[in-house]
Amino acid sequence: MDQGNTGDGDLFGEEARSVELLWGERAGPSRGPKPGLTLAAITAAAIEIADTEGPAALSMQRVAKTFGFTTMALYRYVPGKRELVALMVDTAIGPPPDLAAVPGGWRPRLAEWAMRFWAALVRHPWATRSTAGHRALGPNELGWMDAGLRALEGTGLTGAERLDTLALVTSYVRGMAQQTVTVAGGPAGTDEHAMAKMIAGLVHRYGDRHPAVTAALAEAAAVPEAQETGLRYGLDRILDGLARLIDSRRHPERS
Template sequence: MGTEEATALLWEGLAAPKRGPRPTLRLDAIAGEGIALADAEGIDSVTMQRVAAALGVTKMALYRYVPGKNELVALMTDIAIGEPPRLAEVEGGWRPRLYAWALRMSERFWRHPWTLRTTVGRRPFGPNELGWLEESVAALDGTGLEGGEKLDVAATLSGHVRSLVQQGVARVSEDGIEGRFTALVRGREERFPALLAAMKSAETHDSQNKAFEFGLERILDGVGSLLEQRA
C-alpha cells in the first residue's frame, strides 16, 4: 500500500521535470477538479475517469501526476481542509482560541462534508491536517497541561467537531426536520422512551448551531475546571 508515496506527494509535491514535453496538467488543478466533483456529487463520484474527463484528458494521463487514486484522495483531502487558522492573533487565552479553532474546523467540514469520510482510519497525514492539530495544541501552551494532556484535549475537541458536523449534515439531507430518524423511533416508543422524549422536547428550539456550541462549551468547561482545580 503506497503510504510512502502518498506522504511524499503530500509533503514534497511534484518534482518539476527538466526534460520532455511540457505537462498539460498541474497537480493542484487535478486535485481541485476532484474536490469540485466530490463537493457536487459526493466522494463516490470521484473516479479517475471523471476527474480526467473534467480536465479534458484520458484517465491514464493522471497516473503521470499521481501514483494512484488513494494518493489523489489524500491530496484532495489535505487541500480541502486547507491551511489552519492563525490562532496566535486571537486574544483572551486558550479558551477563545480553542473556541475559534473548533468553529473554523467545523466550517471546513461543512464546506466539504466528504472529508469526514476520507479522514477516518489509518492514513497519511498531510501538512494541513497536521497544521490544524498543531494549532489546537499550541492554543494550550501556558496552561500548565502536560504534553499528553494537550494532545488528549485536542483529540476530544476534534472528535466533537467531527461528530456534530456529521450529525448536522445527516440532518440537513433528510426530508424535513425530523426525517427518517424520528420515523424509526415512532411506533416503538416502548423501546426508546428516553430518546423519544428528548427528541420531542428538542423539536422546538434545537438548531444545529446550538447543539454544536453546547457540547463545545461543555468540553471547554471541563478543561477549565481541571485548570482551576490545579491552580
C-alpha cells in the same frame, strides 16, 4: 505487504509516495514534454466533483474527463486514487488559522479553533468520510494540529494532556460534522431533516420500546434549535471540563 526499509524517521512504501505528494517533495522534471496538467488542478477538479456530486461520483475517469484527458493520464501525476483523496482532504481542510490575535487566553482560542475546524469540515462533507482510519498526514492537517496545540500553551497541561485534549475536541467536532453533513450525492442540508424524519418515523412505530428517546424528542420538538447550537453546546461542556482541570492545576489546594 511492501515494508521496504523502515529507517528511523522513515516512512515505508506506499505511504512514502503519499507523503511526497502531500508535502510537495517531487523533483521537478526537466526533460520530456510539458505537462498538460497540474497536481493542484487535478486536486481542485476532484474536490469540485466531490463537493457537487458527492464522494460516490468521484472516479478517475470522471476527473480525467473534466480535462478532456484519458483516465490513465492522471496516473502520470498521482500514483493512485488513495493518494488523490489524501491530497483532496488536505487541500480541502486548507491552511490552519492564525489564532494569535484571539484575546482571552486558551478558552476563546480553542473555541475559535474548533469552530473554524468545523466550518472547514462541513464545507467538504466527504472529507470527514475519507479521513477515517490510517492515512498519510498532510501539511495542512499537521498545521491545524499545531495551531490547536498552540492554543493550549501556558495552561499547565502536560504534553500528553494537551494531545489528548486536542483529540477530544477533534473527535467531537469531526463527529458532529459527520452527522450534520449531507447525504452522499444529495444537496447539502437535506440530511439533518431526513435523519430527523426517519428517527421520528421509527419512534412513531417502536416508541414504546424506547421511552427515553421518545421523551427527549417530544420535549425538544417544542423548541427547534438552530444549526450550530448543538455543536456549541457540546463545545461549552468540553471547555468547562477543561477549565476545571486547568484551574485545579493552578490552585492545587482547592482539590
